[in-house]
Amino acid sequence: MxxxxxxxxxxxxxxxxxxxxxxxxxxxxxxxxxxxxxxxxxxxxxxxxxxxxxxxxxxxxxxxxxxxxxxxxxxxxxxxxxxxxxxxxxxxxxxxxxxxxxxxxxxxxxxxxxxxxxxxxxxxxxxxxxxxxxxxxxxxxxxxxxxxxxxxxxxxxxxxxxxxxxxxxxxxxxxxxxxxxxxxxxxxxxxxxxxPQGFRAKHAQEEAELAAALVRARALVGDAAALPYGDAVHEAVGALCIEAGVDGLRADLVMLRSARALAAWEGSAAITTDHVQRVAEAVLLHRRKPEAEAAAPAPRAAKPDGSSNGKDEANSAGDEDWGAMPPEPVGIERVKLLRPLIDRTQAAPKKA
Known part of the structure; x- marks a missing residue:
């Protein structure tokens, strides 16, 4: 056993x-x-x-x-x-x-x-x-x-x-x-x-204080009337989420709840824009759109019938043909150099 x-x-x-x-x-x-x-x-x-x-x-x-x-x-x-x-x-x-x-x-x-x-x-x-x-x-x-x-x-x-x-x-x-x-x-x-036990004993007082702070903060979050906030908080949340280019509204809701949790943890009387700023990065880090996607050019305008403008297609052909190589000017330059030599050879009198 x-x-x-x-x-x-x-x-x-x-x-x-x-x-x-x-x-x-x-x-x-x-x-x-x-x-x-x-x-x-x-x-x-x-x-x-x-x-x-x-x-x-x-x-x-x-x-x-x-x-x-x-x-x-x-x-x-x-x-x-x-x-x-x-x-x-x-x-x-x-x-x-x-x-x-x-x-x-x-x-x-x-x-x-x-x-x-x-x-x-x-x-x-x-x-x-x-x-x-x-x-x-x-x-x-x-x-x-x-x-x-x-x-x-x-x-x-x-x-x-x-x-x-x-x-x-x-x-x-x-x-x-x-x-x-x-x-x-x-x-x-x-x-x-x-x-281990001696090390934990040295931090026992801090651990007890953290545990008590969690109990108090949870009680504040559970009280619907506690921790009010105004329009400035909503505006800060919306501006940060729009700047990050997030999809949907989940980021806004999580940011407000996170700011509320931080205010409760610190025992604040209300939620402020400072609380929003301090939780924003953790909320947006995994939701923020990549810079390359945000900097991508806008799609070309289409005609009312859904087709694209022919001029736009011609101008953007190089962008669409990703496998094309640029023109090679070396061959053209070589022809320019050889043409005078060919002309002189043809004009010279033949030997008897």
Missing amino acids: TTAAPMPVPFPFAAIAGQPHLRQALLLAAVDPGLGGVLIEGPRGTAKTTAARALAELLPGAPFVTLPLGASLESLVGTLDLGHALAGHELKFAPGLLARAHGGVLYVDEINLLPDALIDSLLDAAASGVNVVERDGISHRHAARFVLVGTMNPEEGTLRPQLLDRFGLCVQLRNIGDAAERQAIVRARLAFDAD
């Missing part, structure tokens, strides 16, 4: 250094899980998993659930309990990972490698807080309010734009280039590995 090995204690969230944008995005998603989760892009070894596991510890009684790459859709959303049905009992729903993650953090490493069907189900539940399953003759729904944290390495591929847009926030991590900062992070990690 084998006994399960104890889970390693998590690194304190308060001790995570060098990634301020990551910390803020995770805290905002914890304040308002309805934002749709956080997508973390970055190379290996940039504290993605460490930060997600540490966040779960700040939430009271929160589970930390990891979705493996080989998971099936049934294991994620739940399915029919075949054993219960075959035993002669009524149909019974067997909950999946979404049910286990309720109230906590659902962590998905390398989410870009998952099938689209799993990602769709994840994002649906993360945004709505409810998991709906209709299959095998049963219809079941249950609460699934969790903080979704997905990570990916852009070198291994990305997500389709339709799926990217459904993530609430996005953070891009980079390797730390400051030598002193790298040394401080390494020292902290070595100190934690050498004495």
Whole structure:
């Protein structure tokens, strides 16, 4: 008989250094899980998993659930309990990972490698807080309010734009280039590995303060009458989204909710344009249109019958024929040089 090995204690969230944008995005998603989760892009070894596991510890009684790459859709959303049905009992729903993650953090490493069907189900539940399953003759729904944290390495591929847009926030991590900062992070990690409980005791007060701040912020977000805002906030959100060239209105809604979560986290009396500015990059990073697309020339005007102007087609022929090579002037120049020599040879008298 084998006994399960104890889970390693998590690194304190308060001790995570060098990634301020990551910390803020995770805290905002914890304040308002309805934002749709956080997508973390970055190379290996940039504290993605460490930060997600540490966040779960700040939430009271929160589970930390990891979705493996080989998971099936049934294991994620739940399915029919075949054993219960075959035993002669009524149909019974067997909950999946979404049910286990309720109230906590659902962590998905390398989410870009998952099938689209799993990602769709994840994002649906993360945004709505409810998991709906209709299959095998049963219809079941249950609460699934969790903080979704997905990570990916852009070198291994990305997500389709339709799926990217459904993530609430996005953070891009980079390797730390400051030598002193790298040394401080390494020292902290070595100190934690050498004495986890002693290291955690040094940060216990900060951890307790963060946990209490999350409880207060969640209560503010849940109060519909709290944190008012005016037209200036709406105008700032609209201007930023238009400038980024985003599709649809999801970015506007997420930016307002993110600004509200930040105001709640800081205990502000109202949402201001400063809150909007500080959350804008995380909201727009994965939704912003590429510069090349924004700078593309406008399409040519068409005639009322739908055909293009012949002159425009002639002028743009070089643009459309991408495989054509430009004219080579060398041959023409060579003819100009040889023609006088040919003329002189033909005019010279023949020798007897």
